[in-house]
Amino acid sequence: MSTFALMAGGTGGHLFPAMALAQELRRRGHDIHLVTDERIAAYGADFPASAIHIVPAATPSIRNPLKFAQAGFTILGGVGTALGILRKVRPDAVVGFGGYPCFPPFLAASLLRIPGILHEQNAVMGRANRALARFASVLALSFAETIHAEGFGLPKVVTGNPVRDRVRAVAGTPYRGLSDNAPIALLVFGGSQGARAFSDIVPVAIALLDESLRRRLDVTQQCREEDLDRVAEIYRGARVNVDLARFFTDLPERIAASHLVIGRAGASTVAELGVLGRPAILVPLPGSLDQDQRANAMVMEKGGGAWLCEQATLSPQSLATQLNDLLLAPDRLARAAEAAQSVGVPDAVERLADLVEQTAKGQS
Ligand SMILES: CC(=O)N[C@H]1[C@@H](OP(=O)(O)OP(=O)(O)OC[C@H]2O[C@@H](n3ccc(=O)[nH]c3=O)[C@H](O)[C@@H]2O)O[C@H](CO)[C@@H](O)[C@@H]1O
Numbered sequence: 001m002s003t004f005a006l007m008a009g010g011t012g013g014h015l016f017p018a019m020a021l022a023q024e025l026r027r028r029g030h031d032i033h034l035v036t037d038e039r040i041a042a043y044g045a046d047f048p049a050s051a052i053h054i055v056p057a058a059t060p061s062i063r064n065p066l067k068f069a070q071a072g073f074t075i076l077g078g079v080g081t082a083l084g085i086l087r088k089v090r091p092d093a094v095v096g097f098g099g100y101p102c103f104p105p106f107l108a109a110s111l112l113r114i115p116g117i118l119h120e121q122n123a124v125m126g127r128a129n130r131a132l133a134r135f136a137s138v139l140a141l142s143f144a145e146t147i148h149a150e151g152f153g154l155p156k157v158v159t160g161n162p163v164r165d166r167v168r169a170v171a172g173t174p175y176r177g178l179s180d181n182a183p184i185a186l187l188v189f190g191g192s193q194g195a196r197a198f199s200d201i202v203p204v205a206i207a208l209l210d211e212s213l214r215r216r217l218d219v220t221q222q223c224r225e226e227d228l229d230r231v232a233e234i235y236r237g238a239r240v241n242v243d244l245a246r247f248f249t250d251l252p253e254r255i256a257a258s259h260l261v262i263g264r265a266g267a268s269t270v271a272e273l274g275v276l277g278r279p280a281i282l283v284p285l286p287g288s289l290d291q292d293q294r295a296n297a298m299v300m301e302k303g304g305g306a307w308l309c310e311q312a313t314l315s316p317q318s319l320a321t322q323l324n325d326l327l328l329a330p331d332r333l334a335r336a337a338e339a340a341q342s343v344g345v346p347d348a349v350e351r352l353a354d355l356v357e358q359t360a361k362g363q364s
Pocket residue numbers: 011012013014016121122189190191192193222246247248249250251252265266267268269270272285288292293
């Protein structure tokens with residue numbers, strides 16, 4: 001039995017792959033500790049670890065010198081806290097999943113000469129991971145082609161992005177094709193924090209569809225708290241069945257049950273659509289520094305499993321036209337479902353767990 005410390009920023013995107021790995025390593029009899037930030041309270045209630053350690057972290061902002069200095073002190077404090085934790089836990093290896101909260105503990109592990117695996121979930125290597133690469137023993141990638149993953153002189157292994165047991169439990173559910181006049185399950189979600197743009201655009205687009213399509217729709221939509229009432233009102237006016245929530249804990253089952261998904265293109269979203277094999281309209285989060293979601297969506301689109309739509313050109317009218325075309329073309333949806341599945345990596349978690357065990361034994 002070995003002990004591993006997993007390090008991940010406390011939101012869904014980084015935390016869910018860490019959770020998937022923790023589940024697998026525990027099945028293999030290992031002891032797991034999680035090192036994260038205080039946001040864990042919202043997402044990590046059922047994280048399988050013998051202890052969850054909170055380490056202070058900050059995102060350095062280069063534009064503001066005062067904030068930059070403050071962040072520097074917080075990070076130094078975080079390294080100190082992490083050194084104390086790691087000396088006590090004595091992990092055989094640490095695994096960093098990216099995000100600035102990983103920075104202090106991963107650095108601390110390197111100071112203590114504990115082998116470190118970095119996992120990148122996106123098709124663009126994130127800034128925190130790039131900054132940490134020189135302290136790592138090996139880099140695990142989700143996509144064979146990952147932008148900015150070159151030049152670190154590190155061994156690289158393509159493992160895929162691990163998905164949680166809850167996703168794996170429904171993998172293999174066959175895609176139910178659309179048939180004439182039968183209900184249509186449409187799932188709309190915006191990543192772990194919801195997407196305001198989907199509340200603005202999707203219900204209005206659906207209200208523009210022909211009545212014959214609208215009455216067949218069963219919509220599930222994740223909405224931010226403040227948008228729930230206005231979105232419910234639009235669906236009510238359009239006489240469309242809808243299930244709205246701020247966060248669906250049973251999202252994997254809902255993805256499996258859907259005919260079509262409208263989503264952002266965060267790394268776990270794309271990995272889950274692949275493992276479950278469901279067609280999607282992907283609208284990458286605009287304005288992010290590295291355009292990581294755009295790169296993730298492009299992998300899925302290239303594989304034939306999704307249609308990439310830029311938010312800048314998405315309007316209720318354009319979405320209504322696209323939905324109308326797709327929902328009246330069951331064959332296109334079924335082909336895209338199959339193509340999405342061929343992009344998925346269902347055994348990513350085993351591959352990553354193998355790599356972690358090998359690295360701890362010094363075999364990587
Ligand atoms: C705004 C932001 O920083 N986004 C980043 C964040 O995405 P973010 O965390 O939003 O998105 P991801 O797609 O990676 O993860 C969302 C996760 O939440 C789950 N889910 C979502 C809605 C719901 O109601 N229920 C539910 O369980 C999904 O199943 C999925 O597992 O991390 C990703 C991985 O580094 C990056 O690609 C994103 O760019």
